[in-house]
Amino acid sequence: MRVVLSRRRPMMLISRYVVPVDGPVIEDGAVVIREDRIAAVGRAANLHITPVIDYGDAVICPGFVNAHAHLELTHLAGKVPPSRDFVRWLKQLTGLLMTAPATPDNVAEAVRAGIAQSLSAGVTTIGDITRRPAWSRESLAASPLRAVSFGEVIAMGRLRTQLNDRLEAAASVEYQSDRLRVGISPHAPYTVEPDGLRACAERARRMNAPLCIHLAETAEEATFTRSRSGRFKEFQQEMGIWDEGIPPADCSPVELCQTTGVLGRRTVIAHGNYINDGDIKMIAESSSSVAYCPRTHHAFGHPPHRFREMLRAGINVCIGTDSLASNPSLSILDELRFLHQRHPDVAAHDLMVMGTIRGAAALGYGDEVGSLTVGKAADLVVIPLEAGAEWESMLESTHTPVAVYIDGVRKL
Ligand SMILES: [Zn+2]
Structure with a gap:
């Protein structure tokens, strides 16, 4: 009998800012998740993947x-x-x-x-x-x-x-x-x-x-x-x-x-x-x-x-x-x-x-996680911002994460 592994559809998370950490901050950014990995990171307008989860005024950054x-x-x-x-x-x-x-x-x-x-x-x-x-x-x-x-x-x-x-x-x-x-x-x-x-x-x-x-x-x-x-x-x-x-x-x-x-x-x-x-x-x-x-x-x-x-x-x-x-x-x-x-x-x-x-x-996990890099595990966090605020204001607010993904699966 042939065993067919279930495959998850790719999805795209978008938000006002994406902070990949290993590169510049991206305004109106997106992270594409395929299976448990990060498949793409860039401007949302340049990526065409559905479904899209739009977090609006928020920062998406690595876990x-x-x-x-x-x-x-x-x-x-x-x-x-x-x-x-x-x-x-x-x-x-x-x-x-x-x-x-x-x-x-x-x-x-x-x-x-x-x-x-x-x-x-x-x-x-x-x-x-x-x-x-x-x-x-x-x-x-x-x-x-x-x-x-x-x-x-x-x-x-x-x-x-x-x-x-x-x-x-x-x-x-x-x-x-x-x-x-x-x-x-x-x-x-x-x-x-x-x-x-x-x-x-x-x-x-x-x-x-x-x-x-x-x-x-x-x-x-x-x-x-x-x-x-x-x-x-x-x-x-x-x-x-x-x-x-x-x-x-x-x-x-x-x-x-x-x-x-x-x-x-x-x-x-x-x-x-x-x-x-x-x-x-x-x-x-x-x-x-x-x-x-x-x-x-x-x-x-x-x-x-x-x-x-x-x-x-x-x-x-x-x-x-x-x-x-x-x-x-x-x-x-x-x-x-x-x-x-x-x-x-x-x-x-x-x-x-x-x-x-x-x-x-x-901790020896540098090749797998720690940044939003294509090929790394999709461990990421979404932190809300006030409407129109700069991304750095996430360090001045008391907002807690609204979503946490590990291996591309939402855990919070
Ligand atoms: Zn101690």
Whole structure:
């Protein structure tokens, strides 16, 4: 018997503006979708495809890419307000996670809630960190989102003995597919000892998997890597896991990541809030990406982020939300609006690039999504505008997406 696959008819979406991101903005633009792919992008008047879906005063742009999130912490929204004291916040967060232990059901529930919020915000690709890979990946695999699920490894002080078990769980490929790829995340230089960082980097390289690390997030982190002292030492002592026998790395957090092999083309550095000129050079030479989390950065009161200098140095800077424990939403559009308001010197188009194609490149999906390019997957978002408004005004409004397509299928 011959099996006939059902084929979808091509269709054309039109709107006042199309922002392809990899080329100039198109007025009275159109995107033609054939099957799951983008078949054409241009002026609506030059393309003759029916049916047409006319979104009127709106912007059609690529689906947003959230390069750094923790969907399994979605249930912590508003429960641990960020403060200027990061270590105190971390202790509160750890306390909360210990008093309400994770179960397969509550992790799945939090991840599913995070997926729903991401989709309604126009996020179609995500870099998600998970301490419970088996539980969270099942929900991600069942969702339409494209993702890298970074299994998180924590192995500090006396918890070092857990390194292998954590790494095995993080690296499990049980749910891996074309659209759900497994990555490894040694949490941070203050929660994974240097031998653990090396082991994570080696494992990721062997698997050809992406890496993500929280790096240079606070000033205290450098005190810890240089001399194994300060507030992260106190933190480990309070948790009863301090190991006096581990020598200090005697270098900056970024240097430590360089010498342990964590930096590299497939590495996403989350935050990078405390970065000096030498660090910028080292990160640029390693071709690592930086996921800047603007509103989380602001909520903790860190000094101004050096994202513009990083971009000038050739670093791929993309955007993350971090978790709802430190951020009011999982919307990359909200992050871009925040940046647009605070940094009017940065062109709206450059912000869009950071929120889409740069994130896709950081997560290893750059050939498939991140721009409205013929041949890429039809992942796109429609954001309404006021009548007659310029496209950039989408960064000044509070309008949420009215439609989200993934692989050419409407998901919102
Ligand atoms: Zn994070």
